Amino acid sequence: MQDLNLLANDNRGQSQLENGSGLVGWEEVTQGSILPSFVGDATEIVHHKSEERTYSNFNSYTATVASWRVEKPVFNIDVCIDCQNCWVWCPDTSILSRDKQMLGIDYDHCKGCAVCAEVCPTNPKSLIMFSEQTALEEALASWPEKKKKEEK
Amino acid sequence: MAEKYDLQEREVWDGNFAASQALRQAQVDVVAAYPITPSTPIVESYGSYVANGYIDGEFVMVESEHAAMSGCIGASAAGGRVSTATSSQGFALMAEVLYQASGMRLPIVLNVVNRALASPLNVRGDHADMYLGRDSGWIQFGAFNAQEAYDLALCAFKVGENHDVRLPVMVHQDGFITSHTAQNVYPLTDEAAYNFVGDFKAVDDMLDFSRPVTYGAQTEEDWHFEHKAKQHKALMDSRPVIDEVFAKFKKLTGREYKRVESYNMEDADVAIVALGTTVETAIVAAEQLRKETGIKAGVVAIRCFRPFPFDEVRNALENTKCVAVTDRSSPGGAMGAFYNEVSAALYTTEKRPLVTNFIYGLGGRDFSIDEAKRIFKEQQAHADAGHITTDIQQFSGLRGPHLGFFQTKRG
Numbered sequence: 001m002q003d004l005n006l007l008a009n010d011n012r013g014q015s016q017l018e019n020g021s022g023l024v025g026w027e028e029v030t031q032g033s034i035l036p037s038f039v040g041d042a043t044e045i046v047h048h049k050s051e052e053r054t055y056s057n058f059n060s061y062t063a064t065v066a067s068w069r070v071e072k073p074v075f076n077i078d079v080c081i082d083c084q085n086c087w088v089w090c091p092d093t094s095i096l097s098r099d100k101q102m103l104g105i106d107y108d109h110c111k112g113c114a115v116c117a118e119v120c121p122t123n124p125k126s127l128i129m130f131s132e133q134t135a136l137e138e139a140l141a142s143w144p145e146k147k148k149k150e151e152k
Numbered sequence: 153m154a155e156k157y158d159l160q161e162r163e164v165w166d167g168n169f170a171a172s173q174a175l176r177q178a179q180v181d182v183v184a185a186y187p188i189t190p191s192t193p194i195v196e197s198y199g200s201y202v203a204n205g206y207i208d209g210e211f212v213m214v215e216s217e218h219a220a221m222s223g224c225i226g227a228s229a230a231g232g233r234v235s236t237a238t239s240s241q242g243f244a245l246m247a248e249v250l251y252q253a254s255g256m257r258l259p260i261v262l263n264v265v266n267r268a269l270a271s272p273l274n275v276r277g278d279h280a281d282m283y284l285g286r287d288s289g290w291i292q293f294g295a296f297n298a299q300e301a302y303d304l305a306l307c308a309f310k311v312g313e314n315h316d317v318r319l320p321v322m323v324h325q326d327g328f329i330t331s332h333t334a335q336n337v338y339p340l341t342d343e344a345a346y347n348f349v350g351d352f353k354a355v356d357d358m359l360d361f362s363r364p365v366t367y368g369a370q371t372e373e374d375w376h377f378e379h380k381a382k383q384h385k386a387l388m389d390s391r392p393v394i395d396e397v398f399a400k401f402k403k404l405t406g407r408e409y410k411r412v413e414s415y416n417m418e419d420a421d422v423a424i425v426a427l428g429t430t431v432e433t434a435i436v437a438a439e440q441l442r443k444e445t446g447i448k449a450g451v452v453a454i455r456c457f458r459p460f461p462f463d464e465v466r467n468a469l470e471n472t473k474c475v476a477v478t479d480r481s482s483p484g485g486a487m488g489a490f491y492n493e494v495s496a497a498l499y500t501t502e503k504r505p506l507v508t509n510f511i512y513g514l515g516g517r518d519f520s521i522d523e524a525k526r527i528f529k530e531q532q533a534h535a536d537a538g539h540i541t542t543d544i545q546q547f548s549g550l551r552g553p554h555l556g557f558f559q560t561k562r563g
Binding site for chain 2: 023024025026027029031032033034035036037038041042043058
């Protein structure tokens, strides 16, 4: 299951990109559309975990693009071997992993490309695509059995 | 530490060498360039200054002008003083990236040695490349001789890098006529020139690791318009800063520059409005004509093509009777762009002088003093008649049957 504490304690995915609110006039936009990634001095920020960083509202970390997704990957921790293949291949850094322990999916930035499910080597897969509306519990309850070798 | 370069009080330089000396004295950090005729010697000289220790800088050889301006953008965003030079086809290939530089508010100085655009291929000077840059969001200065190419390059750094401006600046000079004609040039000492330009003070520089920034953000219909409006306002607001820099330069050198230059305009009835080396030709013609015929001829020259000096153009010309606006760029199925801009300014004046358009000098075709006199006389004839008696747009110095378009509905 998702590590809900990790997701609840930071400002990840708080704003919609297309919500049309909070738009400022020409006099307030940044010069040259140059966008600072962090609030305050960021010299040491690389040593902090993402949920501890002072991401600015210009950083895509604080925005969500969840609405772009049609199908979502669901993660099953009972099958996962923490090989980190999905973490390596995800084009949107949406695989949440700490100390090489797979934690779950960043559904604010995952666009549903299914690369993670494709590269997952376990049997059955630890990441399977489900329609966006499917509840996580329902998805996990319908997880397939291990395929036997002769079925290949 | 840079080697000392020996300079005389008076040097004999062509426009290219003059511009390169300004780059040396401003101690430009990076030049990324793909040399092209007739601007080649500017970046070639910079390369030799680096190689011989006169500049602590970097010459980056790239594979195209698109890459040249891209490299300049990277170096400028990183936080350096950056410049390059180009002409014609190279300028055209650079066009896409010019908009990136101005949109990101990077104060790059581009020395443009004006040259015609193919086809047919031509290496001589006309203003087709300069016109191509007129909507690119850059400040555009025009030098009419080698001294001005040097002076304006120094001013360009000081204007563009001003934190109230933060815009890239082009310094234009006419291909060959200015770029390859050796003339007397009075340079500043290295110390005086550098002190005038000042140290580069970075803004939003990418090498500031305490404040990482994103350059080149994507903005759609909800943000793009506001950013472009802000950029346009910055360009408009650069006008007083330009005036201020020109005033400081005058104090230092005694050489005075204005966004719009006027010659013999105090009592002028007729005027030629021109850009580039044509200005000096027209001035000589106006002076001779005043002595020979009594026609009160004057010349208005645009020093600062962008931001377009709508107000100053109007002030310079509103008391004339007839004005010929000269475009040294093929207008491609319209009145000349410069004619349209000057006409729009004059339309808002009380007296609305008559305005005609001459397309001339394409591909380096010579514009003579006699031809300038003929144009002045023709404007006097319009003034006497009270309306334009010829086609509004004509071609000057063209072989073959008369070519002209559109007639006036006034009178």
